[in-house]
Each structure stands twice: as structure tokens, then as C-alpha cells.
């Protein structure tokens with residue numbers, strides 16, 4: 242760990258929009274006397290020098306504070322409750338560890354996430370296994386480590402479990418609540434045509450089947466209406482819909498709370514979200530039932546930013562500011578049209594004079610990080626921070642054009658720690674060893 246000391250301020254001079262920045266950047270961010278953005282008390286110029294770029298930086302203090310808002314807030318309102326971290330939003334061993342330390346249970350959706358959680362020391366009994374297409378191998382792995390619960394998606398999965406179960410296993414059933422979430426189509430998962438879960442009539446049949454099986458301990462129902470949902474009424478609607486499935490011990494009402502990505506976005510607070518869900522639960526669910534929620538994005542999004550170097554600035558009618566990353570480390574823009582805000586991190590307090598196309602380095606015109614980012618006149622050597630990138634960025638990272646996955650660093654109170662190292666060219670070549678060895682052998686023979 243490296244100790245830093247930086248005095249951080251949060252200027253918001255009148256006549257500028259600087260004040261708005263602080264609502265999309267991590268809670269523990271500010272600016273130092275040199276006009277450099279600080280996160281967790283560390284100037285990002287120092288983080289760039291130490292760890293290189295592109296770099297995912299997480300404000301660990303703000304992250305843990307946000308987890309407490311969910312855990313304490315739900316426990317106060319509905320004591321028989323549990324908060325699960327939806328780990329698909331940040332499937333990183335260092336994050337699973339934070340989840341464990343903060344007492345969260347964890348939602349995993351595949352063998353890989355199971356391995357990452359176990360590597361972080363998460364108790365398997367606190368893991369819930371989701372997914373609409375689980376394989377025998379994955380189910381066997383989960384059963385062998387003593388998974389806390391399996392969220393059954395369909396009847397084929399019940400066939401698999403009938404074959405594989407050798408001891409009692411807690412199960413929930415995913416149902417389709419029929420709530421069309423107001424979000425990007427690819428992020429809506431609770432509408433009538435969803436590929437996840439069963440419609441109510443089929444769900445009742447599956448429940449009968451589980452109740453009749455000696456090793457299937459059916460505990461209740463699960464739903465998840467989608468992600469980046471800003472209208473909290475939709476969560477209440479989902480609670481009401483799920484109550485029609487019957488009276489059970491447990492109701493898992495999923496994740497999906499949206500966050501503020503842009504200066505213009507208005508996102509609900511955690512308290513407003515919990516108020517809405519719990520009010521609906523009081524009205525529609527049995528008093529003694531256990532309620533579970535599974536936030537992902539709303540736990541990690543704001544805590545994370547991505548730091549890039551500006552590699553070129555081109556004025557051709559449009560101003561293109563190109564950085565040393567792009568859709569290989571930030572696929573969400575191309576996938577869901579998500580809009581982010583950006584800042585020149587080494588000159589935070591300078592006036593924003595230009596609207597630019599902030600672009601990546603991958604070979605597609607769709608590799609546009611921000612369409613119309615408001616910045617001071619950018620130059621090569623500047624550092625750009627893309628804000629609110631903590632969720633689903635590392636998740637969706639890929640090797641387009643041979644790009645290497647960025648490193649991840651957690652910062653707090655003037656200290657930084659590396660939680661995932663940068664991918665290397667050796668990592669990239671490792672999977673291709675069979676072809677590399679065959680090529681070398683053929684060349685030796687030639």
C-alpha cells in the first residue's frame with residue numbers, strides 16, 4: 242500500500258457547471274491545489290504514474306458506505322431481510338471480499354462467478370445461484386460446495402436437479418411478473434416475453450413439483466424486472482404481482498435500481514427505493530416473510546471511474562479526443578446507449594469550452610465513449626476520467642483489437658491497493674498456446 246496526502250476541495254464556482262461534477266463522481270472525490278482530480282484523497286495523476294492507464298479506480302470508502310445504506314436501510318424497515326450483491330455488475334475477487342466483509346450475500350450466475358466468490362472466501366451458504374441455462378457441471382459444482390440456494394429458472398433445470406440432488410437443497414423459483422421495465426430493451430427482464438423464469442401458471446406447476454420432491458426444499462419466489470430503472474413505482478408493481486404467486490417463506494424481488502450517470506439524470510435515493518419496496522411488501526406480502534433484494538449497479542456504479550490517457554486530438558469539423566481505451570473496456574455505450582460524463586482530470590477547474598466526440602481506439606465508428614462531452618480544450622498527455630463506470634464495465638471487457646483488460650485499484654483515505662493486475666500480452670497469448678506451438682514446430686521443420 243502507498244500512503245498519499247492530498248488536500249481535496251470541491252469547488253463549485255457560480256457561472257460554471259463544476260458543481261454538477263461531484264454528483265456523478267465517487268463520493269470521496271475532490272480536486273487538489275494543482276487542479277487535479279483526487280479520489281480517496283489521491284491525485285489521479287499519481288495513480289496513473291503508479292498503475293498505468295486505462296485504469297479502473299474505486300472509492301472503497303464510498304462503496305462500503307453505499308452497501309451500508311442498503312443493508313441497514315432494509316434491516317430497519319423489514320428485519321427479516323437479506324441484501325445480496327448482484328456480482329455480475331463487478332465480478333472481481335476484491336469486490337466479492339468487500340461484499341463478504343460487509344455481510345452481504347452474493348448472487349452468482351455461472352461457474353466462473355462461483356469460482357471468483359469462493360476465491361474471495363465468501364461462505365458458499367451465502368451464495369445464490371441464478372441463470373436461465375445452468376449446465377450439469379455448474380450445478381454439480383454448486384451442490385458440491387454447499388451453495389445456499391439455487392434459483393430455478395425452468396422445468397428442464399428441475400429435471401437436472403432430480404438427477405443430481407443427493408441431499409436436501411434450498412430452492413427458489415424465478416417467475417415472470419409481467420412488468421415491462423422502463424429501461425433499455427436489453428436491460429428489461431420482467432416483461433411477459435422475458436427469457437428468464439416462468440409465467441405464473443407454469444410456475445405453479447413447477448412449485449407443486451418441488452414441493453413433492455423429498456430433497457427439494459422450496460422456499461419461495463424470485464423476480465428481477467431489469468436494470469437501470471429510475472421509476473421506483475415499477476418495483477412496487479413487481480412486489481404486488483409476485484404476491485399473486487402464493488404465500489411463501491421468501492420473496493426475492495431482485496435488483497435493478499438505476500443510478501445517476503449524467504448531469505441531467507435524476508436517480509432515486511436508496512431510501513426512496515427501500516421505502517417503495519417495503520410499503521408494497523407491507524400491503525401485499527405475508528408479515529413474517531423474508532424479503533431479499535439484489536442490487537448490483539446501484540452499489541458499485543458511482544464508486545468507480547475509468548482513467549484514460551489522451552492519445553490524439555483531431556479537429557476535422559468535429560473535435561475527436563481519442564483515448565487509450567474504448568469499447569474493449571467500456572462496451573456499455575455501444576450495447577445499451579448508456580451516456581457517461583467525462584472530465585479532464587489533470588485540469589478539473591478549467592472552464593469547459595468545447596463539446597467533443599470522446600472516442601476510443603477500437604476499429605469501429607460505434608466506439609464512441611461520449612457523444613458531445615463538454616471539456617476544456619483537450620491536448621495529448623491529458624488524463625480523462627469517465628465517471629460512474631463502476632458497474633458492468635469490467636464485466637463486459639473484451640480483447641477487441643488485442644486490447645488488454647485494465648487494472649483495478651481500490652483507494653481510500655490516501656491509500657491505494659491493486660485488486661486486479663493489468664492483463665499482459667503473455668495472458669493474451671496463453672490461450673493460443675496450441676496454435677503457437679504448432680506454428681513454431683512447422684517453422685522449425687521448414
Ligand SMILES: Cc1ncc(COP(=O)(O)O)c(C=O)c1O
Pocket residue numbers: 327329330348371465467468469495496497498535536537538539
Ligand atoms: C437476477 C438478477 N438480479 C440482480 C441483478 C442486478 O441488477 P442491477 O445491477 O441493475 O441492480 C441482475 C442484473 O440484471 C439480475 O439478472
